[in-house]
Amino acid sequence: MLKDFNKSMKLYVNHLRNMEAIARDLDYSLGVKKCGDLLNRVEELEFHVAVMGQFKRGKTTILNYFIGKEILPTGVVPITAITTKIKYGNKPQAKIIFQGDLEKSVDINSIGEYISEQKNPENKKKVKQVEVYLPAEVLENGLVLIDTPGIGSTYKHNTEAAYNYLSEANAVILVMSADTPVGEAEIGLLSQVKKYIDKIFFLQNKVDYLSQAEVEESLHFSKEVIAETIGIEPRIYPVSAKLALEGKVQGDFDKINRSGINKFEDTLYRFLLKDKETYLMKSYGNKLIEIVSALYQHLDFKTNILISDIEVIEEKVNAFKNRLQETMSMKKEVQVMVEIELEEIIKSFEKNLEEFKVQQTKNIINKISQAAKGNKHIHSKELSQLLNQRLELEIEKAYNDWNSQQEVVIRQSYEEITSRLRDKLNEVIVEINNITYDLFKTKIVQPVDEFHLIDRDTFYFKFGSSSAPFLTPKLKDFMFVLPRSIRNRKIISDTLNRVDNEIEKNGNNLKWDYTCKIKDSKYIFERTFQEYINSTVDDLMTIIDKTKELKTKEDSHIQKEIEFYQDRKVELRKIEGEIEALEVMV
Incomplete structure (x- = not known):
């Protein structure tokens, strides 16, 4: 075969x-x-199989099982900030590819310095991707396993890096968790995966955390949600990645059997040995x-x-230019309509944001008050630090949870609108093809593919002076002579008064981020389309000019x-x- x-x-x-x-x-x-x-x-x-899923679902543990060693770092906080490709090599080695395509060979055990969010926060080292080479049997014959950033973590750029890889993957292993129901973030990911990938494997990890009855209930729920999203009932493999990896490393086949990984492994290998070639061919x-x-x-x-006669060609060229100008006016009308609809997305987001800010201001004030109540007798400096940290933590958590839901909604709304724009622009392309076919008996323009909301992330949390002592020097000197109870009441009052301002400020940052994304995405789409049409028309005119020159000869x-x-x-x-x-x- x-x-x-x-x-x-x-x-x-x-x-x-x-x-x-x-x-x-x-x-x-x-x-x-x-x-x-x-x-x-x-x-x-190369056949690229991307392992994807939400943060802390066990993606990296699954990969470590397949390569037989704990090469890729795992942890209790978001780890993978960079897409990591695992390929076959005669000996273990790693290569770091930086933005600008500069490369650096490193020890395979030090890749955490480049792919860990802790060691490389927000990719400050400008790493494009990491390639790991291992003499693992599963990687032979061109299979490339991809460790992608987890979606839905605190670090939003991780989610975007995962989405960016979709168009390059040939198949996806989607890792879910048995102890957490399938949520909006996973549904959003699956909707995007289906646009690019025909072959998806589903794993339900962490089954060792639940009873058999709970596992069955979790599987049933996941199947229903996924079937509703992709239109067919999926086959989901319940596994314990932790148990499987322990068994592989320790050579304990009983653990591997109990992990449930064998059934999935058999299916994957059958696909790689048989169906992969058919799929690629x-x-x-x-x-x-x-x-x-x-x-x-x-x-x-x-x-x-x-x-054709030169005179006829000249007439056709003039007719083509006139009809093309009329057709392009259709595009302008569509763009105005889309502009209005995109503004509605932004207005809807602003409305949701205002409701969110009101609700969270009350919630966070309540949580800060509770924290202050239990600590009002501690040292003033410690109380100030504790409340400031709690304030920042609660605001970040609230916005991260809410934003992960909003991104799915906004991305879907944007793509519904731009899909209509794409359809309208493709009507323009059909008309251009009709013109060229009528005049020249050929169709010269290909339809426009889908365009998605760009993944650039400019949002970050900003807390003014909340990370430093927030009292002015003179007021601090004055407060120092007061009793601790009075000082602490002042600290608590000032912290509570900051809640509304910090929520407002970070909400405005988030609104600006989405506004820029939507408008820049629309601009890129329109510019790409226009350049495509212009390039096609230029090629057409070049061919006609060369043909006219040739017809002047014998x-x-x-x-x-x-x-x-x-x-x-x-x-x-x-x-x-x-x-x-x-x-x-x-």
């Missing part, structure tokens, strides 16, 4: 190189790029056929232009060019037939 797969991949590589040469001969820059991008993927033959075969079709269309277009030159196009079509038909024959064998 593996020999047949490798033979098929070599044929795909040869076909892509030939197609790339044809596209280059035709001055078809988009075709050259498509062939080159797919060629890189096919030649690498179908995926790559379909992409090759798409490129062949695009090359056919391009050849037809150039041929039709070549056999008829023999034109006939020679037509024969060249026909020969390229023969090559493409042969390639197409061989690809289709391979797909029948899959």
